[in-house]
Amino acid sequence: MEFLRRNAGLINMAMFAVLLAVTVPTMLSAGPQLKALTTQVKELRELAGLQGGYQREAVRYASGVLNTIETLRGKGVEVMTKGIGGKAEPLEEWLVGARREALVLVFTTKSPQAFLRELCQSMALNRPFHLRFPDGKTEKLEDWLRREHPATAVLPEDA
Numbered sequence: 001m002e003f004l005r006r007n008a009g010l011i012n013m014a015m016f017a018v019l020l021a022v023t024v025p026t027m028l029s030a031g032p033q034l035k036a037l038t039t040q041v042k043e044l045r046e047l048a049g050l051q052g053g054y055q056r057e058a059v060r061y062a063s064g065v066l067n068t069i070e071t072l073r074g075k076g077v078e079v080m081t082k083g084i085g086g087k088a089e090p091l092e093e094w095l096v097g098a099r100r101e102a103l104v105l106v107f108t109t110k111s112p113q114a115f116l117r118e119l120c121q122s123m124a125l126n127r128p129f130h131l132r133f134p135d136g137k138t139e140k141l142e143d144w145l146r147r148e149h150p151a152t153a154v155l156p157e158d159a
Contacts, residue, residue, distance in 0.1 A: 061112050061151055062102045065119065068149040069095065069141075076134040079141065081127040088132055113155055116142060 072091050080088035102119060109115040120142040121128050129141040145152045 058106045058109075058112070058115065062106050062115060064151055065116070065145060065149055066095070066099060066102055068145065068152075069098070071148075072131070078132040080130050080132050080138070081122045081125050082130055082138070091131075094129075112151070116145065116152060116155065120145070 069091070073095070074092075077091045078088040079091055079094040098119060102115075105115050105118050109118055120140070130138045131141055131144055132138045146155075147153065
């Protein structure tokens with residue numbers, strides 16, 4: 001799992017290149033080739049060790065979470081971890097990495113709760129992310145999402 005996180009960009013580019021190489025000829029001839037494409041994508045996901053099948057709900061949930069965080073764009077909010085070694089970065093910069101990570105998390109987590117937990121925690125420091133607002137107040141990203149994102153608000157708390 002750590003390998004996937006560290007190499008998410010490389011994995012994404014490789015999967016895109018393979019899918020593009022397979023998709024273009026398939027789209028041109030369509031028909032029986034579409035079934036072959038589906039099989040090849042499934043095999044690629046299995047080869048990469050990605051769990052479970054494609055779930056529209058997972059993609060929809062992840063997009064909703066990220067779009068909700070996007071509402072803070074341009075408001076001077078920073079994302080940070082607290083404690084020794086914690087650093088703050090502008091929300092806009094954090095979102096770039098978060099979107100890449102979310103792509104991997106959609107396929108590697110088994111539930112919305114697991115997705116939320118992984119997205120809202122720094123892998124390097126093993127600490128939760130906090131939002132720091134321009135007035136200096138801070139709030140855990142997960143707590144903010146539970147209040148602001150309807151689909152997250154109804155999720156049971158992780159034990």
